Every structure is written in structure tokens, then in C-alpha cells.
Amino acid sequence: MNTGVEKQKETFEDIYSKSNNWSYWDDTDPLTRYLLDRRLQIGVKHLMKITNSLPQDWDVLVICGGVGGEGTILANMGFRSVTVSDISENAIQGCELRDSRLQTKVMNAENLDIPDESYDLVLVQDGLHHLPRPVLGLTEMIRVAGRAVIMIEPHAGIVANLLGMEWEDHGGVVNYVFRWNKLMFEQTVKSYVLQVPCQIEVIRLWNHNLVMDKVGKIFGGAQRGKVVVQLCYSLLDLFAGWLGNTTLGLFIKNSPLENHKQ
Numbered sequence: 001m002n003t004g005v006e007k008q009k010e011t012f013e014d015i016y017s018k019s020n021n022w023s024y025w026d027d028t029d030p031l032t033r034y035l036l037d038r039r040l041q042i043g044v045k046h047l048m049k050i051t052n053s054l055p056q057d058w059d060v061l062v063i064c065g066g067v068g069g070e071g072t073i074l075a076n077m078g079f080r081s082v083t084v085s086d087i088s089e090n091a092i093q094g095c096e097l098r099d100s101r102l103q104t105k106v107m108n109a110e111n112l113d114i115p116d117e118s119y120d121l122v123l124v125q126d127g128l129h130h131l132p133r134p135v136l137g138l139t140e141m142i143r144v145a146g147r148a149v150i151m152i153e154p155h156a157g158i159v160a161n162l163l164g165m166e167w168e169d170h171g172g173v174v175n176y177v178f179r180w181n182k183l184m185f186e187q188t189v190k191s192y193v194l195q196v197p198c199q200i201e202v203i204r205l206w207n208h209n210l211v212m213d214k215v216g217k218i219f220g221g222a223q224r225g226k227v228v229v230q231l232c233y234s235l236l237d238l239f240a241g242w243l244g245n246t247t248l249g250l251f252i253k254n255s256p257l258e259n260h261k262q
């Protein structure tokens with residue numbers, strides 16, 4: 001194991017051992033729910049539209065999934081099965097306590113010890129930039145995905161490069177904030193899959209949940225706050241293609257199953 005991976009593991013074991021209160025992932029307040037679900041809703045909606053399918057047709061693996069917040073969102077969307085993996089055993093224990101619908105597996109995202117094409121969909125949100133080799137993390141996701149990959153990570157744009165955080169520090173352990181864009185995502189996918197027929201889509205999004213949460217609360221939170229925040233994101237979306245701070249990469253393998261379904 002690379003020492004960077006070991007340090008991340010130690011740090012996150014420590015972080016996850018210090019709290020067992022992850023209830024915010026299950027918050028039912030409309031504003032909080034909207035903010036937590038938003039990026040995954042966009043990615044999944046897009047994937048279902050492209051593949052003309054429903055979540056119930058897919059088994060999903062989440063990597064770098066922590067205590068399973070994203071797993072719960074996917075289970076709520078109706079995916080057939082959801083497996084959450086993370087390098088931290090404490091995170092996975094937390095995940096098992098939080099949501100009994102989720103299957104779990106402790107795994108290093110740079111070296112997933114499962115066969116090729118084990119899951120239909122493999123998803124990551126805010127995880128690859130914790131790896132010493134983020135590109136390896138993405139190619140591992142592609143390897144174990146039978147049908148599709150969704151990656152939601154920071155975007156490499158001029159503003160983010162100038163103003164964004166370069167190094168993230170979790171309890172003294174530092175990781176580089178690796179940022180993606182359309183070209184990088186496409187090149188990584190193509191170098192790995194070569195000429196296998198596939199579809200690659202990259203959407204540039206905004207993610208300013210901390211600020212939006214404050215804005216929503218100024219307007220009373222709950223349903224009213226949610227409507228205000230939806231409006232703010234709709235306005236920001238007009239510029240997302242040029243300035244958005246998040247890359248949502250979609251890779252769809254053009255498998256016979258996919259063709260059969262259409």
C-alpha cells in the first residue's frame with residue numbers, strides 16, 4: 001500500500017472513531033435534503049435518461065463512500081442493491097449501523113479486490129481526490145463497472161485553480177485537491193477502455209452547499225429556504241458551463257445488455 005493511502009486510512013479511522021452521529025445524512029428537512037441529494041440526483045437522472053432504464057435495474061457500488069450517506073440516497077432512489085465501500089473499517093461499521101439496506105465492503109479504491117464488471121454502476125462523490133493516484137481510482141472504477149461509472153469531483157477551472165484550495169488537511173494529513181475537466185476525464189477513460197464502444201458525458205456543475213445552506217436559512221429554511229436555494233442554483237447554472245466548480249463525469253459502456261434494453 002502506498003504510504004499516502006496508509007496515512008489517509010489512519011486519519012479517517014481516527015475521524016470516524018470520534019463520532020457516531022451521522023444523522024444529518026438522514027435529515028428530512030426539505031432544504032437539507034435538497035442540498036444533500038442534488039448532485040447525485042443530477043448524475044442519476046442523466047444516466048437513466050441516456051440508458052433508458054430505471055434505478056431498480058442496477059446494482060451499485062459506491063467507493064470512498066464513508067458512512068454511506070450517498071449509499072442511502074441511492075437506496076432511496078430505488079437502486080436494486082447498493083454496496084458502500086471505503087478504506088476505513090470504522091466508516092463501514094458506521095455505515096452498517098446507519099442503514100441496514102446497504103451492503104458494505106472495506107476496500108482500497110486504488111486496488112479494488114473484486115473481479116472486473118462486478119457491479120452495474122460504480123459511483124464516487126468527493127473521494128478520488130483523497131487518493132495519491134486519482135486516475136488509478138477512476139480506471140479501477142471503470143474496470144469493476146459492468147455498465148456505467150459516475151464521478152463527482154472538483155473541477156479544474158481558472159477560478160478554482162486561482163482561488164480554490166490546493167491542499168486539504170484532515171488532522172495533519174494532507175491530500176492534494178486533484179481537479180478534473182472534460183478533457184482529462186475523456187483522456188483517462190479512452191486510454192483505459194481503448195476502442196470499446198462507449199459513451200462519455202461530462203457536465204460542469206456548481207456545488208456551494210455551505211453557502212446555500214446559510215442563504216436558505218436566512219429565508220426561513222425548510223420548504224421556503226429550499227425554493228430560494230433552487231432559484232439560486234438555477235441562476236448559477238446559467239454560468240455553470242464556464243465557471244462551475246464541480247465535474248460530473250459519466251461513462252457508459254455500450255454493452256449488449258444496454259442495447260437489448262433500448
Ligand SMILES: C[S@@+](CC[C@H](N)C(=O)[O-])C[C@H]1O[C@@H](n2cnc3c(N)ncnc32)[C@H](O)[C@@H]1O
Nearest residue numbers: 008012064065066086087088107108109125130
Ligand atoms: C471526504 S470523505 C467523503 C466520504 C463520502 N463520499 C461522503 O461524502 O461522506 C473521503 C473518504 O474517502 C475515504 N478514502 C480515503 N482514501 C481511500 C482509499 N485509498 N480507498 C478507499 N477509500 C478511501 C476516506 O476514508 C473517506 O471516507
